[in-house]
Amino acid sequence: MFALFSIFIFPGFLFLSIFGLLAEFIDRKICARLQNRIGPPWFQPLADLIKLLGKEDIVPTEANIHMFTLAPIFAITATVCSVFYIPIWGTDALYSFNGDIIAVLYLLTIPTLTFFIGGWYSTSLYARIGAVRAITQLFAYEVPLFMAILASALLADTWSLSEMAAFYSRHPWYWCFNLIGFGVSLIALLGKLEKTPFDIPEAETEIVAGSFTEYSGRLLAFFRLTIDIEMIVCASLFAAVFLPFGLTLDPFIGFAVYMLKVLLVVALLSLLRTIVARLRIDQMIRFCWKYVAPLALLQIVINLILKIMLFK
């Protein structure tokens, strides 16, 4: 019973959807204000979703209809599943086991794979180019992201997110050691969530809409909801790993702190989105492997040295 409640309502599908739509609104509003515009009203993402749900699904005749329709469903399922292992307002996630960091990171990779599958099986040329770009981009940001998050886990000497949160609550200032990881993770998150400068798979001016070119109606609604929920889940993961304060407070205050942390991460991503142009895929890979991955490696080395020094 409790499991059903947590899957569908909180912190499952309904809560994540509403929070995701709110995050999309905040992202668009901040972006608009930074560009000296007015921006959409608060119900705009909800209105977009409802409109898309009401439209017809058009499947191209040459597309593989099974893969085409299953891709968005897998995407949304994987993102909703991954939130169960992330500590939200206490130091305990809903379910935890040793090694759930790897599980969460894997579950968060699945949406990108579904973008690839959906785009490839659309058989439209624009979609195929977008799909291939999504996978190529995966090679660039995934490794630094993994390394940065695992560096924090190294310092806590555990592979479980809940125990990591508990460790950092016991030693409040240890999060300062992970600042390089903070920066690396933020850049890698831009790649994962496909925001400028890394919105290459969905470059509107080059390949129409990338993997989503042939999608319409309910399937596109699910994909867009996936992107919103993915933003929330990745921001929650980021907040749990790099901003571990307020986890031992009263549940309601702790929940408010959690919302604030997530919205702060969303605002940071919006700011980063407005101040740079889009990179080319080869420039992005070169940048990530030349600068970002070595920094992540440096963070691991620092944390290893600190672990030896502090916990002899």
Add this chain to the structure above:
Amino acid sequence: MRPGIILRTVLKSIFKKPATGDYPRDRSGMPAGFRGKLRFYPEKCIGCKMCMRDCPSEAITITEVAPKQFECEINLAKCIYCAQCVDTCPKKALEATGEFELAQLDLSKLKVVFHAKVDPGTEKPAE
């Protein structure tokens, strides 16, 4: 070479008023002299029809409804709002107002007629 140079300008924009005008709540309109919908003064027209000759899109028609009384029909859909007829008219019977919100759903409403003031006795018999 520094990335994100535009950061300071972008942050300052949060405190500035948005540059987007909140139309339709804010209808400050266009500056004076804007070439919008035409206006015809029937008492000044002498029926030379030079405006009809010079109109690039045949949007204006002058008809004589009574001796020396002319009425004017302007097709707002065809008019390109160039105001050449305003310049051509030797008696300054046409004028460009600043009205530009002229969209209609009904095509027949786009034909605007400026009736002449006709004395009842001098009307031509209807054909």
Add this chain to the structure above:
Amino acid sequence: MHNAHEHEFKIPVGPQHPSLKEPENFSVALKGERILGVDIRLGYNHRGIEKAAEERTYVQDVYLIERVCGICSHAHSTAFVQAVEEIAKLQVPRRALYIRSIIGELERIHSHFLWLGVAGHEIGFDTLLMYTWRDREVVMDLLAQITGNRVNYGMNTIGGVRRDISDEQRKDILKGIDRLEERAKYYIKLALEETTIIKRLSGVGVVSHDDAIRLGAVGPTARASEVDRDVRRDDPYAAYAEISFNVITDDHNDVYGRTIVRLKELLESVKMLRQLLSGLPEGPIAIRVARKIPAGEALSRYEAPRGEDVHYVKSNGTEKPERVKIRAPTLANIQAVKHMLRDRYLADLPIVIAAIDPCFSCTDRLIAVDHLDSHKKEVMKWEDLRRYSIDWHKERGFDFSKLGAKLKG
């Protein structure tokens, strides 16, 4: 066995594509992300303006030619009017020439700000788009105040201009261009220092100096390859002979160079405007012109924001011209696009096309007929083309007796 041609495919960019503001077809042959070649098909925006110009009087034609393009409308209108005035040997008053130049330079400022925004959008830098288009509003409000419309100004008439610039408007223009100069300087600083812009724009769309001359590039596209050509200096028209200005060239040879050329031209335009406004002579703004233009022909050139715009007008003594031919600058620049895109990435395609500042509405005119099956190129004369077209339609059952009937409504 690995087939070398396995990963090659062709994608159609256009006629409907988010990166093109106007419809043209670029059929791009790709291998992965690498461009192997581009086939360009023009003609989607052909509206028959040259033919329509023959059916209308000169006064009506001024407005028709103005609507060839929305952004360079004053350029086309002035070029046409200059050609007609040259045929009729009219002496246009100096105040009218100055006013034409003022509107021309304001239009150049407007066009370059618009281009900067479009370039920002093509490389994914939407903030630049929003900011430059906000600054463009200053120029558009100024133009609306002076000419009565934000685009398609309708300022020219044969023999002069239609509206005068009052002293109050002069002060407003000076205040407006001060603000624009400050914004242009900020964008120059941004273009010179912002890493992502430099990365996206450098080394892209390279055309060497000799290639630029060979391919016939004009305007900022050529000037970024150090081709020192500018109609305002080489063949002065309107009031340009009486003011001093520099022609901006740059030696980067790529899209980055074109950006720099356009931004610096913004500053030059502001300087020119200040000279023009302070030296505005007194006098009438137009002279009376007879409706019938004597027989003759004239070629007039104008430096539109995109390059050299050429108009040819032939008159036969009646109220209507016999032939009007327009060569827009984008037609000259588009040959260079194929050359620029060899061996580049797909991601460079939108910005390379945007860098020549395409105005496809201007471009689609009549050039030559290419027999695809016999590989013979043939340039038809006007009468031959008419006969060919009439025969073509007759073969397909077109009924010519309905030609005279007008459309209802």
